[in-house]
Amino acid sequence: MTPSRRQFLQSAGSAAVAGALISASNPATAYSSQPDMRWEPADDSNYTEASRSPSEIRWIIIHVAEGSYEGTIDWFQNPDANVSAHYVIENDSGGEITKMLNRGDIGWHAGNSDYNDTSIGFEHEGYTDETTFTDALYKSTAETIRYLADKCNIPLYRPSDVAPCNAYDGAGGIIGHRQVPDPDDCGWNDHTDPGSTWEWDKFLNYVQGTKLGVRFDIGEEVVTTAEVNVRSEPDIGDNVIHTNPIGEHGYVKDGYVTEDGYTWWKIEYNNGVTGWSVDRFHASEAI
Numbered sequence: 001m002t003p004s005r006r007q008f009l010q011s012a013g014s015a016a017v018a019g020a021l022i023s024a025s026n027p028a029t030a031y032s033s034q035p036d037m038r039w040e041p042a043d044d045s046n047y048t049e050a051s052r053s054p055s056e057i058r059w060i061i062i063h064v065a066e067g068s069y070e071g072t073i074d075w076f077q078n079p080d081a082n083v084s085a086h087y088v089i090e091n092d093s094g095g096e097i098t099k100m101l102n103r104g105d106i107g108w109h110a111g112n113s114d115y116n117d118t119s120i121g122f123e124h125e126g127y128t129d130e131t132t133f134t135d136a137l138y139k140s141t142a143e144t145i146r147y148l149a150d151k152c153n154i155p156l157y158r159p160s161d162v163a164p165c166n167a168y169d170g171a172g173g174i175i176g177h178r179q180v181p182d183p184d185d186c187g188w189n190d191h192t193d194p195g196s197t198w199e200w201d202k203f204l205n206y207v208q209g210t211k212l213g214v215r216f217d218i219g220e221e222v223v224t225t226a227e228v229n230v231r232s233e234p235d236i237g238d239n240v241i242h243t244n245p246i247g248e249h250g251y252v253k254d255g256y257v258t259e260d261g262y263t264w265w266k267i268e269y270n271n272g273v274t275g276w277s278v279d280r281f282h283a284s285e286a287i
Contacts, residue, residue: 095136
């Protein structure tokens with residue numbers, strides 16, 4: 001990974017032994033454990049030490065490193081790099097994860113200071129528009145994101161356009177580096193990663209679907225992470241009975257059902273509404 005690739009990514013604006021293995025946390029739900037990963041802290045000159053609360057983290061940003069796995073880790077540990085991300089994922093049959101920043105710290109990866117302040121960054125071994133990414137890499141990233149989504153109430157949703165000019169608008173979600181708005185004009189920035197060889201449909205199927213396990217248990221408390229429709233039946237149709245705001249709590253009563261490309265749960269919300277809602281706009285309150 002060459003210095004010139006990332007020098008400009010910092011916008012103007014350790015708790016464990018290096019090399020140690022961070023073991024998977026005990027699952028509080030059907031899937032929401034932190035996967036095994038290495039701990040290799042970035043140099044402290046390459047990020048902003050902070051103590052962000054989970055509610056301050058709104059975005060997951062997907063990058064391609066333009067280099068090797070170990071080279072990317074080494075670069076983030078170089079005091080001259082002026083760049084960092086929270087996780088680096090190896091592109092091989094194992095999909096090893098290296099954590100380089102604590103969740104509360106602010107990485108320098110987005111090219112937009114507000115998005116740095118409100119995001120978790122994932123770097124992936126490889127080259128934009130060239131690398132074929134392995135299923136193991138997609139799974140490792142998806143498992144980590146699913147865990148973070150429950151911890152931080154991030155919707156498992158990817159907007160199709162450039163993200164909001166204001167990083168604090170909307171509900172947040174999962175975006176590619178390409179979708180981070182240019183801080184000068186709010187339009188598309190000049191990055192292209194993760195690029196044309198990143199298979200968004202495959203990746204989001206791991207993030208949003210049931211291939212990595214179901215997300216909730218019957219009786220589990222959940223909370224809405226975005227404005228979400230509640231429906232009388234688990235399908236997309238003329239059956240909306242209520243629209244819940246962000247932050248509405250409830251308990252899972254039935255499910256899951258897969259229909260119309262979505263995973264559905266029947267939820268009894270604390271506001272008295274009971275019906276079927278889409279999985280990806282909820283987080284567990286069990287962790």
